[in-house]
Amino acid sequence: MFVQTKDGMNMASENDIVSKASKYVTKLLTMKLPGWAVYHNLDHTREVVDACTEIGEGSKLNRDELEVVTLASWFHDTGYTQTSDGHEEKSVEIANAFLQENGYPQEKVAQIASCIMATRMPQSPSNAVESVICDADMAHLGKKKLFEKTQLMRMETELRLGKMFTDMEWLNKTIELVSRSSYHTRYAQSEFGGRRTKNLIAMQNALRDLKASVDGEGALAKLKKENLAAKLAKQNLPERGIETMFRVVPKNHLDLSALADQKANIMISTNAIIMSVVAGLLLSKLDTHPHLVLPTAILMLVCMAAMIFAIRATRPNVTTGTFTREDIEQKRANLLFFGNFHNSTLEDFTWGMQQMMNDREYLYGSMIKDLYFLGKVLGVKYKYLRICYNIFMYGLVVALIAFVIAFITAPPPVG
Numbered sequence: 001m002f003v004q005t006k007d008g009m010n011m012a013s014e015n016d017i018v019s020k021a022s023k024y025v026t027k028l029l030t031m032k033l034p035g036w037a038v039y040h041n042l043d044h045t046r047e048v049v050d051a052c053t054e055i056g057e058g059s060k061l062n063r064d065e066l067e068v069v070t071l072a073s074w075f076h077d078t079g080y081t082q083t084s085d086g087h088e089e090k091s092v093e094i095a096n097a098f099l100q101e102n103g104y105p106q107e108k109v110a111q112i113a114s115c116i117m118a119t120r121m122p123q124s125p126s127n128a129v130e131s132v133i134c135d136a137d138m139a140h141l142g143k144k145k146l147f148e149k150t151q152l153m154r155m156e157t158e159l160r161l162g163k164m165f166t167d168m169e170w171l172n173k174t175i176e177l178v179s180r181s182s183y184h185t186r187y188a189q190s191e192f193g194g195r196r197t198k199n200l201i202a203m204q205n206a207l208r209d210l211k212a213s214v215d216g217e218g219a220l221a222k223l224k225k226e227n228l229a230a231k232l233a234k235q236n237l238p239e240r241g242i243e244t245m246f247r248v249v250p251k252n253h254l255d256l257s258a259l260a261d262q263k264a265n266i267m268i269s270t271n272a273i274i275m276s277v278v279a280g281l282l283l284s285k286l287d288t289h290p291h292l293v294l295p296t297a298i299l300m301l302v303c304m305a306a307m308i309f310a311i312r313a314t315r316p317n318v319t320t321g322t323f324t325r326e327d328i329e330q331k332r333a334n335l336l337f338f339g340n341f342h343n344s345t346l347e348d349f350t351w352g353m354q355q356m357m358n359d360r361e362y363l364y365g366s367m368i369k370d371l372y373f374l375g376k377v378l379g380v381k382y383k384y385l386r387i388c389y390n391i392f393m394y395g396l397v398v399a400l401i402a403f404v405i406a407f408i409t410a411p412p413p414v415g
Contacts, residue, residue: 017102018070022049024098025074032081036159039152040080049073051136058187059132068108069132071095072115076133084160088120122180131184135192138181142192146199150174151350164358171207175200246367253374260313260381267310267388271303278303291410295402302395309388313381328352331362336370 029042052073056066072095079090092113099109111129118130123138125131140149154170157163165173178200183189282296321343327333328351335341335356341349356363 017099017104018067018074020102021071021074021098025078028078028081028094034080034160036156037080038159039149039156040077045074045077047140048076048133048136051139052133055135055139055185055187055191056132058191059128059185061129061132064108065129068111069115069129069136071099072112072129072133073136075112076116076119076137088117091116123184125184128185135183135185135188138183139188139192141178141181141199142183142188142194142196144195146178148346151347155350155353158357168207168210171203171210175203175207178203242364246371250371250374253371253378257374257378257381260378260385263385264310264313264381264388267385267392268307271307271310271392275300275303289410291406292403295399295406298395298402299399302391302399306388306392306395309384309391313384313388323348323352325351328355331359331365334366334369334373336366337373 025045026042029045033041049070052069053066056069061069075091075095075098077087077091078094079087079092081094082090095112095116096109099112100106114126115130115133118125118134119137123134125134140146150170153174154165158165178196181196183193183196278296278299282292286293286296317339319339319342321339321341323333323335323340323344325348328335333340333352335349335352341352344352356366
């Protein structure tokens with residue numbers, strides 16, 4: 001129930017629109033983001049929302065301003081669901097459509113649009129609210145987890161552009177980003193400025209070390225890369241056809257797997273209903289109708305056996321979900337399957353993926369393995385599903401015959 005005051009009604013309305021926005025954006029980013037968006041995803045959006053709340057409260061924004069900046073932070077990267085270039089404009093379009101549909105005041109809609117556009121690089125906030133969201137979007141630059149975030153940004157950029165960066169190239173880009181960025185609110189300057197400076201110094205030291213090794217391991221890595229490029233040029237493989245094959249075939253396998261799961265679920269539900277009906281109607285009458293004991297038992301066993309094989313068709317296998325660096329170096333680990341890394345750290349997984357992306361033979365080998373084992377799993381599913389359907393089909397026939405015989409041979413009722 002709403003509080004019957006102007007302030008109370010406003011607070012209820014604010015909480016309602018923010019809640020609706022969070023649910024809408026969560027669903028949108030989960031369903032529509034492209035596969036390469038490993039940094040600009042739902043996790044990043046939630047972190048920016050939390051940072052907006054922290055910086056906004058630390059900057060003494062009033063309730064309306066906090067509402068505006070919170071809504072803007074939810075929508076600021078939704079444009080990535082449509083494009084990476086000029087995503088801010090698309091984010092504004094998505095936010096405007098949602099807010100207008102929910103009857104949000106046009107004045108605040110315009111403020112939210114301005115906040116989103118202010119996050120475009122280089123940032124250019126024109127007021128306190130825009131400064132808060134700009135600082136929240138760059139808050140990771142002043143935190144210990146910056147280096148973890150830069151690896152995700154690197155992976156996303158490489159996947160999106162289809163281009164690999166050397167460690168030196170990416171480190172230069174990151175240093176340029178951090179050095180050109182600045183915090184606009186006093187709160188962010190106080191809370192994140194010191195760590196940002198430490199991060200910048202650490203990256204500059206790492207760059208000097210990397211440049212010092214360019215004549216050693218760096219030169220060797222460059223030579224290996226040039227040799228690999230020459231080898232690939234000689235092979236002259238039809239890249240687009242291969243990529244199409246690896247995109248279409250796994251999708252077909254996954255569709256077949258989903259179909260098998262759907263069929264298994266139907267069998268589980270059907271047999272459960274039959275067993276419930278039998279238990280409710282027949283079991284209580286077996287004392288007075290002993291001739292129905294055998295056909296009832298047959299029917300129950302058939303349903304139970306069919307359910308067991310249907311469950312086996314959908315039961316997942318449990319894996320350790322870990323790998324070692326030796327597994328990557330020996331090209332034994334397949335990181336394209338979640339079961340091989342779900343218990344590993346983000347640092348190890350990022351390193352392993354980068355090694356795989358730098359080695360075409362390893363990458364395509366992993367894709368081939370992934371496709372092969374996907375087919376093996378699919379074969380097991382359909383094997384159990386076929387057994388399930390055979391048991392159900394032939395078992396029902398046998399049970400029906402048993403019921404017919406039981407009724408024919410049943411002794412006539414006394415009296």
